[in-house]
Structures are given as structure tokens and as C-alpha cells.
Amino acid sequence: SQTIHQWPATLVQPVGSPLSLECTVEGTSNPNLYWYRQAAGRGLQLLFYSVGIGQISSEVPQNLSASRPQDRQFILSSKKLLLSDSGFYLCAWWDRGVSPLHFGNGTRLTVT
Amino acid sequence: AQSVSQHNHHVILSEAASLELGCNYSYGGTVNLFWYVQYPGQHLQLLLKYFSGDPLVKGIKGFEAEFIKSKFSFNLRKPSVQWSDTAEYFCAVNTYNNNDMRFGAGTRLTVKP
Numbered sequence: 528s529q530t531i532h533q534w535p536a537t538l539v540q541p542v543g544s545p546l547s548l549e550c551t552v553e554g555t556s557n558p559n560l561y562w563y564r565q566a567a568g569r570g571l572q573l574l575f576y577s578v579g580i581g582q583i584s585s586e587v588p589q590n591l592s593a594s595r596p597q598d599r600q601f602i603l604s605s606k607k608l609l610l611s612d613s614g615f616y617l618c619a620w621w622d623r624g625v626s627p628l629h630f631g632n633g634t635r636l637t638v639t
Numbered sequence: 640a641q642s643v644s645q646h647n648h649h650v651i652l653s654e655a656a657s658l659e660l661g662c663n664y665s666y667g668g669t670v671n672l673f674w675y676v677q678y679p680g681q682h683l684q685l686l687l688k689y690f691s692g693d694p695l696v697k698g699i700k701g702f703e704a705e706f707i708k709s710k711f712s713f714n715l716r717k718p719s720v721q722w723s724d725t726a727e728y729f730c731a732v733n734t735y736n737n738n739d740m741r742f743g744a745g746t747r748l749t750v751k752p
Contacts, residue, residue: 559738568648570729571683571742578738586739617683621740627673627685628731628740 533631550618641666662730669735
């Protein structure tokens with residue numbers, strides 16, 4: 528069966544520090560991968576998505592970036608965090624079929 | 640880029656009242672449509688989805704949604720809500736032959752016992 532792992536679950540980082548959030552998927556191949564940020568009153572904001580290794584579509588210009596070094600690995604990064612980067616980050620995968628998105632457990636990021 | 644609008648930010652109902660939550664999208668082509676629910680302290684879970692066929696879709700827990708192409712809408716309905724339906728509800732849209740999956744801002748539903 529397919530599973531999605533996202534870590535860490537919580538993270539507290541100072542302003543200006545780098546960020547690396549990792550997401551891996553098991554049990555499927557060549558999935559679409561997504562990074563969302565969930566904020567109260569704003570729903571799930573699509574940040575990045577990827578349809579294959581090295582292919583990244585960016586939805587929101589900001590100081591975050593994403594990479595897909597392997598088929599089932601999706602990484603969200605930042606060189607220098609801002610206070611406004613605080614939030615709940617969700618990774619998800621989709622097989623482009625009739626199934627829904629499958630979400631990871633999320634990472635609560637607090638930038639201090 | 641296409642967008643998804645949920646105009647009701649917070650809806651408060653009494654038990655047994657009927658529910659309708661609005662969802663509109665801006666894309667003019669073929670779309671796949673979803674409703675997700677997030678109960679307090681829990682993760683998102685799928686309520687129902689529409690890909691093709693009958694525009695009236697039935698989901699779990701007595702929810703249904705109707706796709707009206709001419710109105711670019713996919714409203715969620717339930718004839719009689721329960722206290723346990725208190726949650727946040729999200730509409731999501733994927734444009735056919737595209738790979739994005741966009742969500743609305745969500746509607747918080749509070750059901751009073």
C-alpha cells in the first residue's frame with residue numbers, strides 16, 4: 528500500500544536560518560507531488576508541484592524553493608527564513624487518476 | 640491561473656438544519672472537483688469527488704454535491720446536519736490535463752447541539 532512520510536512534525540527556527548522539509552512516498556511510482564501551506568482563513572495555498580524528477584512548478588514567488596531529486600522524494604527549502612514563513616506545511620501525492628490527494632501528516636514551522 | 644472561491648467563511652447551524660456550502664472556480668475547461676473535510680485536530684479527508692458522469696455526486700456521511708458547469712459551481716449539501724459535522728470544509732479543483740490541485744480558503748461549519 529502507498530504511504531507518505533513527512534518530517535519533521537514540528538520545527539522552530541530563527542529568522543534568517545535555512546530550512547529543509549522532506550517528503551517521501553512509498554508504494555507508487557511517478558506520482559505528482561505537491562507542497563501546500565495551510566493558514567487559518569486561507570485554506571491550502573499551493574506552493575509547488577512536480578510531475579517528475581527535476582520538474583518543479585512554482586505557484587507563489589517567495590523565498591521558498593522545492594526540489595525533486597528522486598522519483599518519490601520532494602524537498603521544500605529556504606536559504607533564509609522569514610517570520611511570514613511560519614505555518615503548517617503539507618506534502619501530498621496524486622497518481623493523476625480518480626483517486627484523491629494523499630496527504631502527509633504535515634510540519635508545523637514556527638519562525639522566531 | 641484558475642482560482643477556487645468559497646464565499647462562506649463561517650457557517651453556524653443548529654442540528655437538523657440543511658446545509659449548502661458554495662464553491663466556484665474560474666477555469667473554463669474540463670475540471671475534476673473535490674470536497675475535503677478537516678475535523679478539529681485531524682487531517683484532511685475526502686468527502687466526495689467528481690470526474691465525469693452524473694453531476695450529482697454522493698459522498699460519505701450523507702453529503703452530496705452538484706456540479707453545475709454553466710455556473711462554474713460545485714456546491715456541497717447535506718439535508719440534515721449533526722453536531723459531529725462541525726469541521727472545516729475545503730473545495731478543490733484540478734484542471735483536466737493539468738497537474739495543479741487548488742483549494743479554496745475553506746468554510747468553517749459550526750453545528751450547535
